Amino acid sequence: MNEIYDEGKAKINGFEIPVQCIVMTAGKGDRFSLKHYHEYVELLYGLSECDIRVWAEGEIYEIKEGDLCIINSGTAHAVRSEIAKSTYLVIKFEPGILYAAEQSIFEVKYLFPFVENNENFRRVFTESELSGTEIPRLMDDIIREWTAKDYGYEIAVRASVIRVALYLMRKWHSEKSDLSVYENSDGVKYIKRAMEYARGSFLTANANEAADICGLSYGYFSRLFKRIAGKSFTEYVNSIKMNEAKRMLATENKSVTDVAMTLGFSSVSYFARQFKKETGIAPHKFKKVR
Numbered sequence: 001m002n003e004i005y006d007e008g009k010a011k012i013n014g015f016e017i018p019v020q021c022i023v024m025t026a027g028k029g030d031r032f033s034l035k036h037y038h039e040y041v042e043l044l045y046g047l048s049e050c051d052i053r054v055w056a057e058g059e060i061y062e063i064k065e066g067d068l069c070i071i072n073s074g075t076a077h078a079v080r081s082e083i084a085k086s087t088y089l090v091i092k093f094e095p096g097i098l099y100a101a102e103q104s105i106f107e108v109k110y111l112f113p114f115v116e117n118n119e120n121f122r123r124v125f126t127e128s129e130l131s132g133t134e135i136p137r138l139m140d141d142i143i144r145e146w147t148a149k150d151y152g153y154e155i156a157v158r159a160s161v162i163r164v165a166l167y168l169m170r171k172w173h174s175e176k177s178d179l180s181v182y183e184n185s186d187g188v189k190y191i192k193r194a195m196e197y198a199r200g201s202f203l204t205a206n207a208n209e210a211a212d213i214c215g216l217s218y219g220y221f222s223r224l225f226k227r228i229a230g231k232s233f234t235e236y237v238n239s240i241k242m243n244e245a246k247r248m249l250a251t252e253n254k255s256v257t258d259v260a261m262t263l264g265f266s267s268v269s270y271f272a273r274q275f276k277k278e279t280g281i282a283p284h285k286f287k288k289v290r
Contacts, residue, residue, distance in 0.1 A: 004076045007038040010092065015280060018094040019158055021146040024079075026052060026086045032078035039226070040092035041114045042071040043164065044079070045139050046127070047087040053080045056123070063088065066127025068135065070168065072114055074227060089139060093161050096229055110169055121172050138164050190214040190221070191228050198233070202240045203264050207233040242278040245271075249287045256283045 010020040020040070032055040044054060046065045054061040054069050056077040063069050071077050073095055079088075095114050113121045130136060138160045145156040194210045210233055211221035225233045241263050248259045260271035260283075275283045 004035040004037065007036045009039065015277065017154075018097050019154070019161055020090075020092045021142055021157060022090045023047070023143065024088055024090050026079055026081040026088075028082065028084050029080050032080050035076055035078040037074055037076040038092065039073055039094065041073050041095055042077070043089075043091040043093075043161075044069040044071065045089040045091070047089055049083070050086045050088045051082040052086045052088060053082060054078075055080070059123075061124050063124070064127065066130060066136065068125045068130060070114070070123050089143060091142060091161060091164075093158075093165075094231075096231060097158055098162065098165055110165075113169065113172060114165070122175065125168075125171070133167065135164060135167060187224060187228065190216060191225060194221070194225060194233065195236075198237050198240060202237050202244070205233075205237045238274055239278060242275060245275060245283065246279070246286065249283060256287065259283070 009016040011017065032053075035055070044052075044063055046052070046063045046067045048065055050063065050065045050067075052063050054063055054071070054077060056071055056075050061069050098110055098114075125135075142157055142160045145153045145160070193214050197210055197213050198205045207222060207225075208218055210225075211218045214221055216224070222232065225236070229236055231239070245259050245263060248254055248262070249256070254262070256272070257268050260268045263271070265271035265274070272283055275281075275286070279286065
């Protein structure tokens with residue numbers, strides 16, 4: 001029962017989602033059960049009557065009401081309650097939501113504190129230091145939007161999560177946890193190089209050539225890119241293609257077939273599946289509503 005397992009991506013109506021929010025309750029236990037990991041960054045925020053311990057690859061953090069804990073992408077972790085019933089908020093988000101756009105190459109450095117374990121970046125922020133900041137309000141907003149699911153709630157939740165991440169980055173920066181260490185690292189340089197290649201050659205770009213351009217083995221490049229971008233290089237290129245497809249369908253007098261062929265898809269049906277996976281709507285319906 002204590003084996004560590006890959007939790008995978010959360011889905012709604014069969015589609016993977018970039019952000020998930022759950023209000024969790026845990027009963028008192030004497031061990032850390034259900035140890036798991038996932039590609040999401042996870043935020044744990046103590047709600048009323050919360051007293052939990054978070055195990056994260058050997059480190060143990062104490063979280064009470066109003067405290068915030070950051071679990072990096074890919075980090076194995078588990079929770080144990082110290083009281084009869086602890087309630088806490090779990091927010092999971094893909095590192096890639098911190099990008100300004102799929103084609104962005106200038107903000108990669110901001111992702112590294114959330115995907116690389118580094119003791120210089122603090123993982124727990126207490127209620128006393130968060131009181132008076134926007135964090136408690138943002139957490140309330142996230143719970144309210146996720147629970148009510150009013151029109152556009154996904155955008156509202158993502159915007160609030162980005163604000164929380166921005167607070168953390170600025171807090172780390174104020175504590176002299178210098179992001180330039182990452183900005184000038186080989187990992188950032190490789191990813192920027194691969195993104196530049198993808199942006200400039202998205203019609204023909206492939207992971208093998210991207211690895212060669214970076215001077216890396218295919219296996220190492222693929223793992224590095226997915227860990228930082230939150231998706232494979234192929235998925236990243238497809239995202240760029242989908243952005244171009246949306247632009248073409250909205251602004252040019254092209255049929256769905258024309259767009260699919262222009263973007264190099266092997267068939268219209270495959271293009272339609274990829275488009276719906278990315279946007280949640282079929283391309284012909286997208287064209288009609290524009």
